Amino acid sequence: MPRTVDHDLRRSQIADALVRFAAREGLHAVTMRSVAAEAGVSLRLVQYYFHDKAQLMHGALEHLERRSHERWAARLARLPARPSLRAVLESFVAEALPTDEPSRAFHRVWTSYAVLAMTDPDLAAQPFVEGPNRLERQLTEILRQAQADGELPPDLDPQAEATRLIALGHGVGTSVLVGQRDAESAQRILSYHLDWLLRRPGSGHRSD
Template sequence: MPKRVDHTQRRAHITDALVRVAAREGLHAVTMRGVAAEAGMSLNLVQYYFATKARLLHAALERLEQQSHQRWEARLDALPSAPSAQEFIEAFLAEALPTDAESRAFHLVWISYAVLAMTDPELAAQPFVEGPDRLERQLTDVLRRARRDGALGPRRDAATEAARLLSLSHGLGTSVLVGQRTADAARDVLRAHLDQLFEEAPRDGVQQDAPG
């Protein structure tokens, strides 16, 4: 009886191989042949699952985003049963910093993809901004609930603050990647900004739902 092939697992194996190559050599140096060698597969097999490099790169981003969400859920599980809005958002933003090998690979690949997409029409055609847009909507929802429950000042606009927080965390993440500051220093900057954002309102514990 022929062995059944788990195509989902095989696709994940290929995208994980791409991430390893990109983290080691840079996304600009990634080739389909190099990914095939890293995955221990033939080039034809890799091309069977991903007809173009652009599709493979986009699949790798989706895989990295899924893994990032899993790490975020683990951070959430480690919080107290009724975290304050500030604690909840701080944990949310902590995942946006490259603090270990996995999160570093995520940020390195995503930033590199964004840079390449600026001059590559095929990469630019892929909807790679869906992830950041979704995160911004989720953070906006959390901030709106925090304002409604009195944990955030009533004059704060949730959408504006969400965009500001994500822009700050992304910039700090890049500064960590290039060695400008340590991950601990970046977390301190985020924490200081959150202290300022929430100082207008009481810090009563507010139970929030996880972004989903």
């Protein structure tokens, strides 16, 4: 058997190129040719690995989703063994907000895809419905556990709070992407929210 190359790797490289380009020029400006150029590869090869533009776009979205899960998992792994609820939620916020430039790029492209999904039905289902739902369940479970441990006020609804935190992160994140607010200000807003959420877990923050 001759020349063996990791197909998934090549596909990842090309998908990465698409994301880089889309982050810079906009997803609407993505063409087969521009992606090839960005990847430093011939147009022909992009056709070779993705056959279609539709499949290219689809593949890049899946790639983006995987990357996102990886980063979230990695951030959780970086936490200490028994992290405080605050630490976990800070992690979530840091991941959900477009802070550094790579994160900005990711969120910009992700949002662009979300807009496409609003009119392209076959693009939507998995990433933009199931994804957030899973995250919401995950976060709900974390909050429920924290509540059982007395780290979260018992009068809060974990499900509702998870939803609220995610939606807030999304909303504030968008305002950063659009240039209304800088990342620092965004973090302050989320901190304000967390401060309130964890206001009197028993060990009491600040004065009252």
